[in-house]
Amino acid sequence: MSTAERAGREIKGAARQAARSRALDAATRVGLACRGVLYALIGAVAVQIGLGDGSQEADKAGAIAxxxxxPFGAVLLWVMTAGFVALALWQASEAVFGGGKAIERVEAVARAAVYVLVVATLLSMLTSGKSPSDDEKSRDLTGTLLGLPGGPVIVGAIGLGLIALGVYWVRQGITKGFREELDRGRMSPRARTVMDRLGTGGYVARGAIAALAGVLVGQAAITYDPDRAGGIDATLRRFADTPAGPWLLVVVALGLLLFAVYCFGESRWRRT
Incomplete structure (x- = not known):
């Protein structure tokens, strides 16, 4: 073995060890709890929108604001920043060192990217006191992609990907596939039952939102109109425009609140 190869293996081994350190594990669990806070705030605002108060935005940027x-909001934001940085590092390590199936590595990369975006939103709020809404960022990105050669095809593929993700999350909820991510051996029978119910409702709600977001992105691709796309807030408001009316939005919002509580339980029992 050459010196370069030996050095590469040593660096890789050190990186793997750091990714599995107790410090990162603790920070990751804080990050999972912070994710629960964001979903709880988004769900609470979405319930208010469904009941007729649409003055706030039900997205991550709104929750961070x-x-x-x-009180002590800046301190809380720094804690959340550290937590989401840990989540991003954890998922990046899963993609590189996880050794799972290809689809699991792709999912880890996607999660890491989402957590990096949340970190960017948090830092923007800390440094400038404001951050663009998820709707604004989604439309800007869609407009940029539509301007590329083959842009509608790219945007359409993203829309189909979001629909597929939504279907996957709904399936995870119905089949309770999320159980594989939990250390159920450390859970009491009551805790397992509660987490099953929270996970089922939460994943189905997330899946419905992702699928509808994919439909909106697909419409943007077909009409060549980036304003058709949107973030979580625009997607949630579309549920109120369905024949079921605002009550469907309330049901989906309650599902997000269930997922928020699931995140808090996940911070304790998640396999990391």
């Missing part, structure tokens, strides 16, 4: 307005 709510945290920033709390």
């Amino acid at each position: 709510t945290v920033a307005a709390l």
Whole structure:
């Protein structure tokens, strides 16, 4: 073995060891709890929208702005930043060192990217006191992609990917596939039952939102109109425009609240 190969293996081994350290594990669990906070705030605002109060935005940027307005909000935002950085590092390590199936590695990369975007939103709020809404960022990105050669095809593929992700999450909820991510051996029978119910409702709600977001992105690709796309807030508001009316939005929002509580339980029992 050459010196370069030996050095490469040593670096890789050190990186793997750091990814599995107790410090990162603790920070990751804090990050999972912070994710629960964001989903709880988004769900609460979405319930208010369904009941007729549409003055706030039900997305991650809106949730972060709510945290920033709390006493010691800046401290809380720094804690959340550290937690989501840990989540991004954890998922990046899963993609590189996880050794799972190809689809699991792709999912880890996607999660890491989402967590990096949340970190960017948090830092923007900390440094400038504001951050663009998810709807604005989604439309800007869609407009940029539509301007590329073959842009509608790219945007359409993203829309189909979101629909597929939504179907996958709904399936995870119905079949309770999320159980594989939990250390159920450390859970009491009551905790397992509660987490099953929270996970089922939460994953089905997330899947419905992702699938509808994919439909909106697909419409943007077909009509060549980036304004048709949107983030979580625009997608949630579309549920109120269905024949079921605002009550469907309330049901989906309650599902997000269930997922928020699931995240808190996940922070304790997740396999990391």
